[in-house]
Amino acid sequence: MDILYTTRPVAIAGVDDIPYPSVDAARPAEMLKRCPAAAETQLVNSQAIATEAGVAEVWIKDERGRMGLGSFKALGAAYVVADDAAEGRIAGRTYVAASAGNHGMSVAAGAHAFSARSVVYIAETVPQAFADRLTAQGAEVVREGEMYEASMAAAQKAAEDNDWALLSDSSWPGYTKRPHRLMEGYLVLMAEAVDQMAAPPTHIFLQAGVGGLAAAAAAYVREVWGDAPRIIVVEPEVAPALHGSIAAGSPVESSGPVSEMGRLDCKMPSLIALKGLARDADAFALISEDEAQVGAGTAMVAGLASTPSGAAGISGLLAMSGDQKTALGLDAQSRVLCVLSEGPEG
Numbered sequence: 001m002d003i004l005y006t007t008r009p010v011a012i013a014g015v016d017d018i019p020y021p022s023v024d025a026a027r028p029a030e031m032l033k034r035c036p037a038a039a040e041t042q043l044v045n046s047q048a049i050a051t052e053a054g055v056a057e058v059w060i061k062d063e064r065g066r067m068g069l070g071s072f073k074a075l076g077a078a079y080v081v082a083d084d085a086a087e088g089r090i091a092g093r094t095y096v097a098a099s100a101g102n103h104g105m106s107v108a109a110g111a112h113a114f115s116a117r118s119v120v121y122i123a124e125t126v127p128q129a130f131a132d133r134l135t136a137q138g139a140e141v142v143r144e145g146e147m148y149e150a151s152m153a154a155a156q157k158a159a160e161d162n163d164w165a166l167l168s169d170s171s172w173p174g175y176t177k178r179p180h181r182l183m184e185g186y187l188v189l190m191a192e193a194v195d196q197m198a199a200p201p202t203h204i205f206l207q208a209g210v211g212g213l214a215a216a217a218a219a220y221v222r223e224v225w226g227d228a229p230r231i232i233v234v235e236p237e238v239a240p241a242l243h244g245s246i247a248a249g250s251p252v253e254s255s256g257p258v259s260e261m262g263r264l265d266c267k268m269p270s271l272i273a274l275k276g277l278a279r280d281a282d283a284f285a286l287i288s289e290d291e292a293q294v295g296a297g298t299a300m301v302a303g304l305a306s307t308p309s310g311a312a313g314i315s316g317l318l319a320m321s322g323d324q325k326t327a328l329g330l331d332a333q334s335r336v337l338c339v340l341s342e343g344p345e346g
Contacts, residue, residue, distance in 0.1 A: 001319040002286040003232075004243055005327060010278040013250040018171070019180055021219040021276040025187035028079050031086070032188060037067040041189065043196040044340075048302040053317050054325075055334040059201065060304060060314070061193045064343035069109055071310070071342035072189055072213060073102035077167050079185030080178055081110030084165075090116050096164040098152040099134075100126065100209070101263035101309070102342055103169045108137035119158065121151040125258055129345070147258065149267055170210040170270040179212065180272055186216035193337065200225045201337040203330055206281075207234045207312035209266035211242050211273025213341065218280035229337075230282045230328055234316035236261045237286040241269040242277060246284055261292050263309035263342065283328060287312065291319040299340065310342035 032038040042062045050058040063072040077097065084090045094117040097107045104120040111118035118139040122131060124146050131141045144154035152168070159166035171179040204221060206214035211233070218231050235243055238256030245251050251274060259265040277284075287295075292308035295315025299306050308315070317336060325331065 001288070001291060001316070001321065001324065002237065003324050003327075004247055004284040006246060006282060006284070008279060008282065010246055011249060012245070012274060012278045015251070015271055015275040017173070018271045018275050019176055020279070021215045021272055022180060022184040022187065023219050023223040024184060025191035025220060028075065028185045028188050029191060031079065031082055035067065040192050041066055043193055044304065046302050046304065049298060049314060050336070052298055053336065054332060055330065055336050056332060057335040058317070059197060059335070059337045061189055061337065061339045062304065063189060063339060063341050064306065064310070069102065069105050070345060071102035071105070072186060072339065073106045074109070075185040075188050076169060076182040076212070077103055077106035078110030078113070080167060080182050081107070081114055081116065083181060085114040090114050093117070094119060094162070094164040095167045096155050096159050097121070097167045098148060098155040100148040100265060101130065104134050104139065105137060107167050108134050108139035112138040119164070121155040121158070123147050123151045126262070147267070148265060169212050170266070170268070171272040173271070176272060179270060183212045183216040183272060186213050187220050189339070190217040190220040194220070194224050197337070199335070201229050201335045203230045203232065203328065203334055204337045205232050205234055205313035205316045206339060207264055207309065207316070207341060208242055208273070209239070209264040210268070210270040211277060212270055213339070215270070215273035215276035215280070217339070219276050222280050231280060232283045232285055232316060232328065233277055233281050234285045234287060234312050236264050236292070237288050239265045239267055240286050241266055242274060243284040243286055245269050245274050246278060260289050261309045261312055263307070264312060285316045287315050287319050291315050294318060304340055305344040306340050307342060307344060310340055313338040314340070
């Protein structure tokens with residue numbers, strides 16, 4: 001396990017015009033009250049994982065049942081579509097997205113709920129079972145390329161060629177409005193966790209692909225709990241999008257083979273997420289494929305079945321060496337918060 005320790009904030013070139021993540025959790029929470037499927041997800045205290053990690057407590061925000069879609073992503077794209085509908089901007093609209101996993105489900109479910117059309121581009125490596133789930137939600141599924149980046153490029157081109165609404169969970173220069181609103185939806189899960197915990201955790205492990213969940217959660221943590229919790233961002237070692245960009249001091253694209261942590265296998269960070277995490281995170285950790293499998297296996301034995309992507313925060317905690325724990329002040333008195341971001345079929 002490789003850890004990059006930082007002194008906040010980290011200076012990042014080229015993001016001056018990029019907004020920081022929102023901390024307005026009340027707005028998406030109010031809109032969710034109108035959704036029949038909306039309900040709080042559980043915060044689980046896992047003594048088995050705490051014992052394995054050598055800490056006092058491990059609290060896990062369990063997103064596997066979120067709105068019947070199986071992941072935290074239900075809070076993102078569907079929220080953007082609902083907001084468009086509330087503002088009267090949805091008539092005749094087609095939403096197009098690229099997805100390595102559950103983002104596409106949220107786009108499809110949101111579009112279906114408001115009688116809009118959705119087209120989701122996926123890579124050739126995405127399992128057919130996931131394509132079938134998207135189709136069942138009403139999406140038109142198109143396969144393009146071997147990695148997420150190729151399907152993302154195809155979705156962008158389709159949006160331009162057909163005047164469709166591109167709905168990405170990433171952001172780049174000139175494309176920030178929708179992903180900023182989408183990340184605002186993710187605040188709901190962290191606001192729930194804050195209300196569910198009797199006291200703030202000492203450490204928070206957040207998995208990242210493009211970084212939307214991690215950045216939204218970290219921004220909210222700093223807003224309500226201040227500087228005390230140490231925030232560690234966890235990525236696959238073959239897709240160090242945030243880790244590499246923080247180290248370089250500017251957005252950089254990583255390269256590497258396909259990861260079994262498919263939902264996190266993103267080679268370029270969201271610029272909103274990068275800007276937020278450069279301010280809010282204390283460390284950026286890279287885990288191997290084997291370490292991800294160990295974490296997912298430990299979670300399953302503890303009754304929290306997920307995927308290597310969904311359990312990556314737990315994997316990061318379990319993979320830390322003694323020296324790494326010492327550097328982060330992680331010890332037998334520590335109280336840790338992780339997010340179990342998707343179910344075993346994610």
